[in-house]
Amino acid sequence: MNVQWIGLVAASATFFGVWYGHVAVRKIESVVERLWVPIVLSLILGLGSWLLSLLADNVLLSAAAGTFGVTLLWDSFEFWRQQKRIIRGRAPANPNNPRHARILTVSPAATTLDLLDRDPVGYPVNPEEAIHLIEDKTK
């Protein structure tokens, strides 16, 4: 029986593309002042990956580059969504980043706290308790 490797290649490109994107977008958005730079870079890398996919003779390489490329293109959009999370206080702002420092002064919801950095408790949590829960964790 012939083993069909394309599924494993596509699965790996999807999983690692999403994982890398998830971590990298948060990290890069947090430290970069001019957000258009990573947005444009991610677009270029994504389109470059698609060009590679288009020109590849090998079907495995075409699949990996096509799938990874789409995650890079998505990342480009995620940079903007991540900034929205910072504005709404759903991701921690970095006060050392001038762009985030400006957000912290104009957006009342913005915070430097990571409200997701804890274990679930199984019931709805109000804003004060949400802060207590992450403080308990750091004790």
Place this chain on the structure above:
Amino acid sequence: MNTFGILLGVATLFIIGFGFVWVILGERYLGLLWWPYFMGLGIILVIGSLFTPTIWGSAIMGVFGGSLIWGSTEFKVQAIRAELGWYSFSPKSKPRPPFADKIENWKAPHL
């Protein structure tokens, strides 16, 4: 010119997009403890893709499997997002999965 990869990429976009939906609904109505079942289903799909004869069938199974494995690692944070009111929190008691007692002792993964 090999359009296969780009077409697969577009299909991947929809499969990942669907991931947002099933992670939210899965956490809301089934609950955090079901994460190993989503991960297991993903692993089964990826292994199944190795023995799927057609290229498209194998590729789509693989992408969906990879997306299920990723989504299973999102259950923990999604549960916290619902507790914070960022997504609607279902007050109904959630069905306990098989081996729930064991799963409770496992640390839910988050990448």
